Amino acid sequence: MNLEDYRTLFAATTLALVLIATLPTVGMIVSIPSGKEQFSELWLLGPTHMAEDYPFNVRVGEQYRLFVSVGNHMGYSAYYLVYAKFRNQTDPLPDTLDATPSPLPALYEFQAFIMDGETWEAPLTFTFLNVSRLGNSSVVSEMSINDVVFSVNCSSNSGYYQLFFELWLYDTSLQEFQYHSRFVGIWLNVTD
Amino acid sequence: MNRRVVARYLFFLVLFIFIAPCFVTTVTISSNGDLAESTIKNGEHVMVLAYQAVLEAERAGANVSNLFTELNVASEYLAQAQILYRVGDLDNATRFADLCSRTAEKVKSEADLVTNMARVESGTRLGFVMIGSAITACSISVAGLLSWRVFKRRYYQRVLMMKPEVVSDES
Numbered sequence: 236m237n238l239e240d241y242r243t244l245f246a247a248t249t250l251a252l253v254l255i256a257t258l259p260t261v262g263m264i265v266s267i268p269s270g271k272e273q274f275s276e277l278w279l280l281g282p283t284h285m286a287e288d289y290p291f292n293v294r295v296g297e298q299y300r301l302f303v304s305v306g307n308h309m310g311y312s313a314y315y316l317v318y319a320k321f322r323n324q325t326d327p328l329p330d331t332l333d334a335t336p337s338p339l340p341a342l343y344e345f346q347a348f349i350m351d352g353e354t355w356e357a358p359l360t361f362t363f364l365n366v367s368r369l370g371n372s373s374v375v376s377e378m379s380i381n382d383v384v385f386s387v388n389c390s391s392n393s394g395y396y397q398l399f400f401e402l403w404l405y406d407t408s409l410q411e412f413q414y415h416s417r418f419v420g421i422w423l424n425v426t427d
Numbered sequence: 428m429n430r431r432v433v434a435r436y437l438f439f440l441v442l443f444i445f446i447a448p449c450f451v452t453t454v455t456i457s458s459n460g461d462l463a464e465s466t467i468k469n470g471e472h473v474m475v476l477a478y479q480a481v482l483e484a485e486r487a488g489a490n491v492s493n494l495f496t497e498l499n500v501a502s503e504y505l506a507q508a509q510i511l512y513r514v515g516d517l518d519n520a521t522r523f524a525d526l527c528s529r530t531a532e533k534v535k536s537e538a539d540l541v542t543n544m545a546r547v548e549s550g551t552r553l554g555f556v557m558i559g560s561a562i563t564a565c566s567i568s569v570a571g572l573l574s575w576r577v578f579k580r581r582y583y584q585r586v587l588m589m590k591p592e593v594v595s596d597e598s
Contacts, residue, residue, distance in 0.1 A: 238582060242575070249571030256563035259556050263549075312485055312495065314478050314502075344509055346502035348478065348495045355499075383510055407482070410475065 269310060276306035276354075277317070277402040277417045293423050295363045301421070303400055304356040307349040314405035316412050319343035319359070319380060321398055323391040329401055329418045336401050336414040342387070343380040361398065366425055373425055396423045463508075463517040466524040470505050470531070477501065477531040480538035489545035494538055501530035 236244075280302040281288040290299040307313050318341035322328070329337045347355040364384065365377035374390040389396060399420025403412040477498055485491045508523035 238579070241578065241582070245571060245575045245578070249567060252567045252571070253564045256567055257560045260553075260560040263553050263556055312482060312491070340513075342513075344506050346506045348481075348498045348502060350492065350495055383514060385514060405475070405478070407479065 271308075271310070273309045275309060275313070275315070275402060275404065275415055275417060276304075277400065277419050278304050278306075279400070279419050279421060280304065280356075289421050291422065291424055292426055293363060294426055295366045298360050298362045301359045301361075302356055303345060303359055304354055305347060305349060305402065306354045307351055309404075310351055312348060312350045315345075315347050315349060315355070315415075316403040316405070317345040317347070317357075318401045318403065319345075319398065320401065321375075321378070321387055321389055321396065323389050323397075324393060324395055326389070328397075328399070329414065329416075331416070334414060334416040336403075337399075337418075341401075342378075342385045343383065363425055366427075368427065375425060391425075394425055396425060397421065398423060459517040459521075463512050463520040463524065466521045466528070467505070467508050467512060470508060470524040470527040473528045473531040473535070474498075474501060474505055477535040477538065480535045480542070484538045484542040484545060487542045487545035488549045489541040491538070491541070494534055494541070497530065497534045497537075501527045501534060504530060 282300040320339045349355045372392045402415045402417040404415040504527035512520035
């Protein structure tokens with residue numbers, strides 16, 4: 236190596252060290268996007284806080300317990316809304332292709348602010364209060380969710396109903412809640 | 428003639444007495460409904476403002492976990508107000524929406540305060556880091572320059588101390 240080569244090596248090393256020294260300042264001014272996938276989770280747990288023992292054969296007047304949970308991986312603290320809806324086998328579910336919610340009216344709702352990387356959970360108890368039967372078909376007139384009584388008037392030829400939950404996310408640019416293309420539910424066979 | 432007028436007057440008076448409560452009830456229910464709806468709308472609005480303020484505080488680098496805890500309390504009130512409004516319990520819906528507004532307003536003002544503090548703090552921190560970086564960069568440059576000079580001097584000394592090699596000329 237001649238002197239010119241040594242000079243270049245010295246200059247390059249000094250420049251590299253200067254750049255390293257300025258990194259903390261650059262890091263405070265420029266925010267680098269993480270590039271990780273942004274998503275939310277919605278799930279239900281059974282009465283024992285596990286993904287088991289979900290109520291299926293439910294009796295009128297008895298109370299059943301579930302846990303609704305939401306996980307935030309959106310990269311920011313998000314404002315969520317969870318709607319609880321009730322349907323028979325023919326009532327429409329949310330459309331997964333069009334990402335549109337079910338047109339059924341919401342009975343109960345939860346609202347939660349969840350920081351990035353954190354989860355939220357709420358207990359939910361439900362009871363069928365007024366169910367009339369005629370042969371195999373049945374009509375659920377009244378049910379309570381977390382001790383609030385709702386008029387339902389939902390009939391089913393088979394006796395099967397679904398309690399399902401839709402996840403909505405507050406969009407800060409649109410300034411309104413948008414359906415977040417996630418729903419989860421349990422089937423219920425209402426017996427006497 | 429007079430008796431007929433008086434009888435007619437009495438008839439309408441009795442009729443009015445019986446019908447009036449219906450109008451009063453309808454108007455009361457309607458005004459309760461309007462009040463509940465407007466209180467919920469206000470609750471939603473204040474909640475969104477509080478959420479935006481907390482997001483701003485988070486972006487400014489403040490610790491906002493307590494603010495989110497309080498905001499979740501407000502959101503529970505708002506959800507309860509919406510549910511009660513849906514089932515027709517207008518008085519309690521109004522009460523919960525009002526609680527939500529008050530809690531969210533408190534959160535918003537706390538978030539604004541925390542944002543200002545965090546901005547001042549991060550400005551100071553940025554200043555210190557910038558000064559530190561500048562001093563370090565200058566030190567590295569000066570050290571690089573000095574060490575280059577020392578190296579160059581030693582390089583020349585080594586070159587000058589070299590003796591020419593005697594090569595036998597065999598040609």
